Amino acid sequence: METTREGAKKIAHDSTVQSLNQLLEKNYDAENGYKNALTETKSAQLKPYFTKQAARRSRNANELYKAIRNLNATPVEKGSAKAAVHRTWLDLKTAVVGKNDESILKECTRGDITAVNEYEKVLNDPEYLLDSKGMIRQQLHNIQISLKTIRKLKDIVD
Template sequence: METNSEIISDLKDLLSIVNDGKEGYESASEVTDKIDLQGVFLKYAAQRADYAVELKAHIATHGGLADNESGGILGAFHRTWIDLKVALSTKMDVAILKAVVTGEKAAIEKYDKYIADYVDHADHMLLLEKQREGIVTALKEIESLLLQRELH
């Protein structure tokens, strides 16, 4: 069984992931000129901001302090990769959507890791499952948008 500080660390890891997602979606909305994609990206950026608030509340419940408003080092690297792919791609929106799919799959894997640790995360399992489902829904929408653009 994990200690309280390890549980706080796990939750902070998820907080970093949702902040990465928020920043990634915001970046994606800034580099596309398609209004429909901007709307989708901003919708999911707002969703991730809400997830961050929820996670911060659970961190506080466990006695931790969560002042992180941005993603982690890997998230910064991922956003840089999005920028590079966009700069090199002639199909900018396809490159953006593919990068978002990669980020969402990584987030789902991270949630799966902590959801599998049911004993240590029992008091916030419903929150983690709800947030994971929201990410899965976002992934499905992004994959659908990607397929539409790849076919055209």
């Protein structure tokens, strides 16, 4: 029979794994989104930025993957189906309307705002285990910096 303390630990463990997997999925999506932005942009100014962001999200994903493994759990292996559908819709929209750097940056902004919200939600979860919070805070900080940079880049391409 499970004690109250054991039950609470299991709930915290499961909540942590679920949260980390959601962030892992979000980073897979962001990495793919930045790679897509890299191939779509014609701006020599934006290409290095998109390359750097794709690499950063890949590093985030690797850190999250390891954290989940350290909890003896199974990490997700790919991004969300919702993001794949969204990318397909954007590809169709691009074929009809065309994609410019302003619209690419707008999508990057939207994605990073969503990521910031998800990271903050995880950090505010009272059932979340403390071991990974430092890593999560650092990743959130980097995404917030990215968001500020995107907003500055939008001013350049306008």
